[in-house]
Amino acid sequence: MNILLLGSGGREHALAWKIAQSPKLTKLFIAPGNPGMAELGECVNLKVSDFPAIGQFALDHNIQMLVVGPENPLVDGIADYFHQTPGLNRIGVIGPSKSGARLEGSKDFAKAFMQRHGIPTARYQTFDTAQLKEGLKFLSTLEPPYVLKADGLCAGKGVLILPTLKEARKELEEMLGGMFGLASAQVVIEEYLDGIECSVFVLTDGQHYKILPEAKDYKRIGEYDCGLNTGGMGSVSPVPFATPEWMQKVEDRIVRPTVEGLAQEGIDYKGFIFFGLINVKGDPMVIEYNCRMGDPETETVMPRLSCDLVELLEGVIAGDLDRREISFDPRAAVNVMLVSGGYPQEYQKGFPIGGLDQLDDAIVFHSGTAIKDGQLVTAGGRVISVTCYGRDKDDALARAMANAQKIQYTARYYRRDIGRDL
Ligand code: AMP
Numbered sequence: 001m002n003i004l005l006l007g008s009g010g011r012e013h014a015l016a017w018k019i020a021q022s023p024k025l026t027k028l029f030i031a032p033g034n035p036g037m038a039e040l041g042e043c044v045n046l047k048v049s050d051f052p053a054i055g056q057f058a059l060d061h062n063i064q065m066l067v068v069g070p071e072n073p074l075v076d077g078i079a080d081y082f083h084q085t086p087g088l089n090r091i092g093v094i095g096p097s098k099s100g101a102r103l104e105g106s107k108d109f110a111k112a113f114m115q116r117h118g119i120p121t122a123r124y125q126t127f128d129t130a131q132l133k134e135g136l137k138f139l140s141t142l143e144p145p146y147v148l149k150a151d152g153l154c155a156g157k158g159v160l161i162l163p164t165l166k167e168a169r170k171e172l173e174e175m176l177g178g179m180f181g182l183a184s185a186q187v188v189i190e191e192y193l194d195g196i197e198c199s200v201f202v203l204t205d206g207q208h209y210k211i212l213p214e215a216k217d218y219k220r221i222g223e224y225d226c227g228l229n230t231g232g233m234g235s236v237s238p239v240p241f242a243t244p245e246w247m248q249k250v251e252d253r254i255v256r257p258t259v260e261g262l263a264q265e266g267i268d269y270k271g272f273i274f275f276g277l278i279n280v281k282g283d284p285m286v287i288e289y290n291c292r293m294g295d296p297e298t299e300t301v302m303p304r305l306s307c308d309l310v311e312l313l314e315g316v317i318a319g320d321l322d323r324r325e326i327s328f329d330p331r332a333a334v335n336v337m338l339v340s341g342g343y344p345q346e347y348q349k350g351f352p353i354g355g356l357d358q359l360d361d362a363i364v365f366h367s368g369t370a371i372k373d374g375q376l377v378t379a380g381g382r383v384i385s386v387t388c389y390g391r392d393k394d395d396a397l398a399r400a401m402a403n404a405q406k407i408q409y410t411a412r413y414y415r416r417d418i419g420r421d422l
């Protein structure tokens with residue numbers, strides 16, 4: 001089978017790494033991909049937003065499956081484009097329809113969906129630009145800290161957590177005033193939930209589902225979760241508090257009602273669902289849904305899948321996921337992200353990356369790299385990451401640290417505490 005994977009980051013590199021191991025694969029194409037993925041398939045210079053060009057490429061190269069990595073093309077309807085275009089409608093798409101992608105594309109839709117299906121989440125209300133007064137009033141009924149969420153996609157920047165009512169009122173006014181453009185024309189205000197987060201991933205064919213290994217990501221730039229938010233500094237899988245009992249609650253209260261709710265509402269959903277959960281005194285609650293895999297969680301989730309991913313993806317397309325086998329690697333995996341000094345604020349790019357030939361038992365995933373004059377160089381804030389297995393998370397972290405240390409470039413930075421809080 002020929003597969004076309006869309007995306008260019010570490011998440012897609014991890015998906016490509018897993019797909020490339022499948023005996024079912026004939027050829028993997030990645031658009032646009034990155035230098036790391038070029039070793040696993042052919043990178044094609046296409047924009048993930050250019051649906052006609054992607055469709056034409058798929059026809060020209062006899063693609064049988066399209067795997068969509070990032071959320072934007074899904075929210076913009078790439079699955080619908082394939083399903084509705086003659087010739088392309090024979091190609092299986094891993095990723096929900098536009099209607100299903102609203103789980104991520106609209107926080108208000110996601111909250112109302114959870115309410116309709118009795119899925120545990122924080123109490124909330126949504127306000128639009130004409131309802132600032134009502135929004136301010138609702139804020140004053142809540143306890144600090146205050147959680148404000150822009151309704152639409154904001155590249156991960158649309159959630160604000162404010163310590164005081166005064167700041168929350170000011171930010172609400174700015175958000176509804178157009179701080180994130182149309183994405184914040186509606187704002188969800190919700191109760192703050194106190195607990196530890198965990199990401200749970202599911203593959204669904206719209207009827208059946210398989211739960212993938214869970215993971216925890218680390219978003220702040222500084223060790224022990226201080227400093228600014230980033231695109232993700234590392235991840236660990238499994239998550240010790242996600243015991244079989246806890247995961248059973250997740251399945252019964254959250255996963256099954258979500259998949260059944262989508263089907264009941266006639267929403268076409270074939271792909272990954274990412275449940276951003278928080279453990280509140282032993283009970284899982286939903287912080288957010290995403291309509292794709294997580295980054296950098298995928299960099300530990302894929303290494304912990306010991307079955308053939310393409311076999312599962314085929315089940316998603318065929319609608320017989322219940323008859324496919326899933327299995328996990330019992331080892332722990334830790335991913336450590338190496339970033340550019342200064343990130344997530346200003347940083348420099350273009351520094352040569354060395355040491356990749358010195359690594360021991362590490363899986364390397366590229367996030368922001370490029371080739372310049374035949375040399376691998378840094379090309380983003382998040383540059384490259386290593387995933388290592390271990391007996392347990394501390395062993396895996398120690399191995400990841402030893403390998404991260406060997407990757408050399410100017411102003412390199414990484415966190416040394418991934419998984420240490422658990
Ligand atoms: P999101 O973009 O929805 O993932 O939100 C970004 C981050 O904000 C989450 O990963 C949480 O750390 C935090 N967050 C969002 N909603 C809440 C909430 N209701 N209570 C506490 N923290 C939250």
Ligand code: GLY
Binds near residue numbers: 217231232290296
């Ligand atoms: N790791 C969080 C995300 O991918 O949104």
